[in-house]
Amino acid sequence: MTNAQITLIQIDNYGPWTVTPEPRREVDLQTLQSRLYADLSQLIGNREGYVFFTRFDNMVAVTNGLSLDDHALVQESVGNRYPVTVSLSVATGTNPVQALHDATELLQDAGSAQDHSRREILDGRTIDEEFRTDDDVQIAHFDVNDMTGNYTDEVNAFDSFIHIEQGYAELMRYMREAHDSLSFFVGGDNVIAVCPNLTESDYEDAIRHVKESVEVDLKVGVGQGRVPQDAGMDAKHALETCRATGSKIEFE
Amino acid sequence: MTNAQITLIQIDNYGPWTVTPEPRREVDLQTLQSRLYADLSQLIGNREGYVFFTRFDNMVAVTNGLSLDDHALVQESVGNRYPVTVSLSVATGTNPVQALHDATELLQDAGSAQDHSRREILDGRTIDEEFRTDDDVQIAHFDVNDMTGNYTDEVNAFDSFIHIEQGYAELMRYMREAHDSLSFFVGGDNVIAVCPNLTESDYEDAIRHVKESVEVDLKVGVGQGRVPQDAGMDAKHALETCRATGSKIEFE
Amino acid sequence: MTNAQITLIQIDNYGPWTVTPEPRREVDLQTLQSRLYADLSQLIGNREGYVFFTRFDNMVAVTNGLSLDDHALVQESVGNRYPVTVSLSVATGTNPVQALHDATELLQDAGSAQDHSRREILDGRTIDEEFRTDDDVQIAHFDVNDMTGNYTDEVNAFDSFIHIEQGYAELMRYMREAHDSLSFFVGGDNVIAVCPNLTESDYEDAIRHVKESVEVDLKVGVGQGRVPQDAGMDAKHALETCRATGSKIEFE
Amino acid sequence: MTNAQITLIQIDNYGPWTVTPEPRREVDLQTLQSRLYADLSQLIGNREGYVFFTRFDNMVAVTNGLSLDDHALVQESVGNRYPVTVSLSVATGTNPVQALHDATELLQDAGSAQDHSRREILDGRTIDEEFRTDDDVQIAHFDVNDMTGNYTDEVNAFDSFIHIEQGYAELMRYMREAHDSLSFFVGGDNVIAVCPNLTESDYEDAIRHVKESVEVDLKVGVGQGRVPQDAGMDAKHALETCRATGSKIEFE
């Protein structure tokens, strides 16, 4: 049984800030957003969690192993170094979609994302140490087969990207609806999903669905662990096994 | 008539590097990628260009105003500060898709993205100073209507994101096929497109198409200028006019 | 009794790297060095440690509370994201100078700072959990009195800086020789020292010495704690008490 | 004849900010300061200027080749991405110390460094294009002889650093008083100086003085150019000639 701890990270009142007093230079917004994401990756990653950039103004993290105090430190550090602040809400559950749903609700109850008086919320609960197990996190690392040979080196960069985006959009929606999983594009031709206890045939189903709907060929490595870093690293090793053996699905 | 100068930025031999000698920690790859993007935003932005993260291992920039020497400096600076290097290829044209196509071909001709001896290519040509005009770049800034009130504050963070992704996937594909434009997600509920000389009815068509296919409601501000920064800032001001007047399409 | 845990961080073979194959652009070296330092500040700071930039190619950290595994993660993360690697050696003791001496020796025994085959050393020992106490770290935060009114707003920026540098050079040397302390410039007019169990009269002595030798007027706040962050924050509060009451030395 | 263009960069009202509402975590201040410096290095370096971290809250740049508009863009970009803002003032002259003096005065006249209503000043004048020459900037790159063999690999890291600091403190003061030059520590055992038209015997004098006063053995490479990047790179090549030939002073 998995038990994911999911954190929603929301930049406070960001929309209005981007246009006050005048629209701000896009390159600066891009820099701000991507560096904030990079910092969160390091701070949460330093405690073996994972963060996904998602919309950049709303990011999703898997934080098994991080306490609320650990969250508070991240929040304080962002507040000290950026012109914007972040709110964090945490929820847990066997179903990652439900956990994110609960985390979202907590934040919504505290006020609108564009309420300028709702700032630096830190709410929710983490998994008690005694209930943590070595199977709490299942992570699946999806990858497009021979993207380089078939696309990157062959068609123009935008059509390659459309191909990946199509695969990603279909995978993310299907994994969410059919398999209660949260899937995130992580660059290149890779998608990482946070899943409940899925089986080999669930992954087969998802890969087949994407192949049939949008003709994108995927392989997937799956890992499970106490913390995201362990599950994710196992998933990467499993993916290397796919590469070595030509198989489509591997569990480490 | 527009005359976009498009640069393709490709991390050299990145796929193999990410798994050599062992798969590298995902949080570090995320940090590396997003900081590289942030740096390019600053360096290219400092000369009034725009960069889009796209796949992160392949990024697309609009670089009207940057010479090949300016590109070389960016390339050298990346090489001095990152464990990876980048190749850059530049092409120009009235049709941004064609320009990116040409830039891609240049790079493909120099060798595979995963050829470890193909490194730090710098190729292509920029627009001669005498041929540059004040209409060279058309930029459209698309935004979802009342995303916060209808989604961010209402449904769970992942379903909000799926809504945006659907809109984006549809818009990017349609704008590419019907209107020869390159569209990029830039965070939040925003998409920025680099377009040839499109008219109001072209934008109407695109917005209608997205609304009909995936029920995502867009507005758009359009700007035109000598350099991306001017066109993009005009587009933002036009979008503010949409917000103020309730209109769906504004040209600045 | 204090028991400082000191980590020496050394960029491997950095001198030769800066000029291979040709001297590298100074602005890139500056960026690399200061960002590496910033990252270490975040990674070590996220576990309540302190880092000082010192020479940038050799940095000193106070790491009470960080295990060797924590150090290994930092080392791996740097290796994944920079074109250079770092070696880390750790030693402990009641006397911070002696601890740094021991840490230095460990690294020197492993090979030269400019031996290109000596890479990513991780050596030394941390304080066993059972021997850690709430007094392990004493930190003193020194600050020049009314630097702004007397210098920054009055003389030219370089002469202001010479004034600070003189005070710093004298303080660092005297604190090392007379009081077995490691003092580091941290920007502005501030110096932070890692000290053994010093008393109020020791600080009086140091402040008097600096005043007499180079006419720089200091005040100091002192804190003590289990980890650098607690000791350092107490020192800052003590310094605020100096500011409020006009006193020259405060212990929190 | 040199004609340096010097920019003083001052964080606005930084002292009060660091303790409002409570003292902020030192590791966050360190991160903020060093990243701001890194960003300025990239932005100013992208236009062939040099920046020195100096006090971090007051930095000094050599900006031959940057217009006031270029400065404005840097200022805007910092304001968009940091919780603090910066003021910039620019002055020029054959004597770098005098130029910094004039730049400082401009800023002081606009208000105190700790006046919370004095923000984002941009003042001064740059060298008119027609008056710029290929000899405008003279840069000297000083380096301690065999620092690694005599110190880094031999004595403890702090005593090595004290040795460098002594050399630096003496050099900076002497170069300022005897030779109207601004000298800055740039990490490792290196100091870079911005000089008026100095001769070989001036450098001989400075090296001798430092050797006699504090027993630090220096060599120096000197370059001259239209912009700091060219002068600085020439200085580095000259220093490599010192290394190759064993000489103490080389002009490129």
Ligand SMILES: Nc1nc2c(ncn2[C@@H]2O[C@H](COP(=O)(O)OP(=O)(O)OP(=O)(O)O)[C@@H](O)[C@H]2O)c(=O)[nH]1
């Ligand atoms: N985020 C992330 N991206 C990766 C990782 N491995 C590869 N990538 C990305 O995926 C891109 C394509 O690399 P590969 O998947 O190795 O190449 P391929 O041509 O598709 O080959 P196969 O997958 O082996 O069939 C790279 O440029 C990276 O951007 C990873 O572990 N994490």
Ligand SMILES: Nc1nc2c(ncn2[C@@H]2O[C@H](COP(=O)(O)OP(=O)(O)OP(=O)(O)O)[C@@H](O)[C@H]2O)c(=O)[nH]1
């Ligand atoms: N990259 C980028 N993102 C922006 C910009 N403006 C807003 N956003 C993003 O869009 C998100 C939503 O903000 P808005 O579009 O202002 O909010 P909304 O609720 O959709 O309201 P309306 O668009 O006014 O109907 C913000 O959180 C930002 O992430 C911009 O100029 N650039």
Ligand SMILES: Nc1nc2c(ncn2[C@@H]2O[C@H](COP(=O)(O)OP(=O)(O)OP(=O)(O)O)[C@@H](O)[C@H]2O)c(=O)[nH]1
């Ligand atoms: N690293 C660091 N620097 C600080 C801190 N507080 C202040 N500074 C620096 O010190 C500079 C001067 O600020 P203050 O010391 O407050 O100003 P002052 O004019 O000397 O006034 P008093 O110290 O109150 O007499 C600031 O610009 C900062 O660079 C701190 O907590 N940490």
Ligand SMILES: Nc1nc2c(ncn2[C@@H]2O[C@H](COP(=O)(O)OP(=O)(O)OP(=O)(O)O)[C@@H](O)[C@H]2O)c(=O)[nH]1
């Ligand atoms: N900022 C900067 N630092 C440098 C540069 N070159 C070397 N360093 C620094 O200087 C340190 C010592 O390197 P070297 O000066 O090459 O070594 P050394 O042992 O003193 O040898 P010699 O100078 O050749 O006698 C390095 O660790 C770097 O920190 C440079 O170009 N710029």
Ligand SMILES: [Ca+2]
């Ligand atoms: Ca692949």
Ligand SMILES: [Ca+2]
């Ligand atoms: Ca919107």
Ligand SMILES: [Ca+2]
């Ligand atoms: Ca002070």
Ligand SMILES: [Ca+2]
């Ligand atoms: Ca040296």
